């Protein structure tokens with residue numbers, strides 16, 4: 223009220239157009255001060271509320287003045303009858319409340335709204351684009367040309383219409399038509415070139431990021447892969463990387479194009495009629511407000527849909543991957559039910575998304591039509607006054623349509639960039655991840671004896687850190703000897719192997735190779751020297767030859783054959799029609815379990831490792847095959863062999879036996895000694 227009184231006194235003699243805005247400024251200051259005194263905390267909300275309350279009456283009065291609507295309206299709110307301030311503030315308050323309610327309902331979406339984090343990610347994305355700048359410059363040059371040609375077209379159209387309606391001159395008509403033709407062709411040509419450049423940039427960027435990400439992922443420690451799903455990683459590569467690489471080229475394309483267009487259009491429109499231009503601009507903040515609400519809701523929905531789709535995908539993936547289990551337990555109906563549920567959820571969310579999109583379009587259109595109607599009304603007066611020609615009006619209307627598209631483009635590009643940096647953030651998260659088991663060893667001695675020592679090793683898996691699997695385990699593997707590791711299932715045998723392969727780091731103690739901790743050895747070197755045939759060997763789809771020579775380059779046919787012979791695989795390979803070139807199928811599914819093991823053993827032998835680990839690698843072989851294999855392996859040279867087996871015959875062929883029980887070493891000695899002692903080992907082989 224005080225502000226109103228001051229306004230009344232000070233502003234009454236001023237020019238009406240300015241007075242309303244000065245009044246708004248005064249009112250704004252008074253409201254901010256009042257808000258600040260009443261609610262000291264939330265400054266942002268106070269400022270927004272004050273701005274809406276004070277600016278909306280002035281904006282409304284200005285609009286009325288521009289339209290020259292019939293009927294008396296007050297120049298100042300302060301001098302008007304009480305109904306006016308009441309109405310103005312009431313409507314503004316209602317609008318604010320609606321806005322709050324809608325915003326509140328839209329769940330807060332982390333990345334949206336230009337949070338600092340999103341902006342930081344956007345900056346990193348721009349960094350990533352740096353090598354592409356020559357191509358981007360090309361793209362932007364074509365973009366500018368395309369915009370210039372584009373804005374020429376409506377201008378020419380208006381001129382043609384004016385020429386047709388009065389004062390027809392063949393010369394002027396011809397030049398207008400030629401200009402129009404040139405502008406159209408130029409537009410098509412430059413737009414195409416612009417698009418081509420952007421696609422080029424995107425493709426290069428994609429290849430670069432995918433490469434880097436995959437390379438980085440493969441260097442992560444094994445535990446990492448047990449915690450994230452394979453499908454997650456694959457989708458990172460297949461969907462998030464392209465999405466993230468779209469953010470900068472696509473949105474900068476849209477943004478710059480829209481910006482240039484909007485500026486050029488505004489310049490043209492302003493020349494035709496500034497009053498109409500001001501009117502047309504009224505649409506912008508309102509559309510932006512509606513879009514802001516819509517975007518926040520839309521992003522939340524999109525995220526939910528993505529999650530639901532992923533759930534449906536997981537059901538299919540799991541059911542197909544484990545089809546034997548599904549059929550074996552007759553659980554087909556359960557799987558179908560689970561799938562139907564997941565699909566139903568997706569459908570519901572998509573329906574909501576579509577409904578909201580249509581509602582949004584409806585509101586936007588209504589707004590557009592209203593502004594257009596007002597404009598036409600105003601233009602009608604202009605034409606009657608003779609300030610505007612019919613042709614200019616047509617140009618203007620054509621421009622206005624384009625302007626609203628350009629402004630939408632501006633808003634869209636910004637929102638889209640911020641909402642898609644989510645994808646980029648996930649990718650960066652992986653790119654930034656430091657492997658917990660570093661691969662920075664450098665040691666690669668020319669000769670290695672192959673002496674392995676576990677020294678007081680204590681270890682728990684990272685997924686279950688409070689459950690130690692190995693406790694104070696110490697034993698050694700001597701060069702030229704076969705050491706067997708025996709123990710019940712779950713006693714920690716395979717865990718020892720994983721530590722020896724350096725898939726994990728022990729929490730206490732150390733694993734030494736020739737007296738040096740494993741982590742000091744160079745990664746490639748270590749894995750050429752220490753070869754593992756795992757309990758469940760994994761083959762890759764491809765030929766048997768590819769599988770045996772996996773990870774080694776330049777192996778001769780003879781070497782592969784020798785390794786296959788030593789592993790006892792040559793018999794079955796020779797019998798195959800295509801021999802070594804036979805395809806093993808996905809995960810080696812076209813071979814029997816025993817054959818798979820033989821191929822895996824051949825793969826290990828081909829490397830002529832110093833330390834060979836056979837983790838129940840002979841379990842699927844028949845007795846004779848197993849014995850023949852062991853003979854071949856043991857005769858193969860002065861290797862250190864760690865053998866994990868259950869059968870008595872296999873254990874007895876070892877030089878020494880280490881018996882594990884519950885994650886600790888229970889006994890060590892030669893098989894004969896241990897048998898004679900009648901302890902754990904004796905119970906194991908006899909029981």
Ligand SMILES: Nc1ncnc2c1ncn2[C@@H]1O[C@H](COP(=O)(O)OP(=O)(O)O)[C@@H](O)[C@H]1O
Nearest residue numbers: 683685686691710711712713714715716717718
């Ligand atoms: N990746 C893993 N994450 C968590 N616990 C594991 C993992 N692998 C094995 N374990 C647990 O460690 C213990 C020892 O397993 P393992 O070394 O495979 O036994 P085995 O002697 O039969 O080879 C078991 O209790 C098992 O449940």
Ligand SMILES: [Mg+2]
Nearest residue numbers: 715716717757
């Ligand atoms: Mg095991």
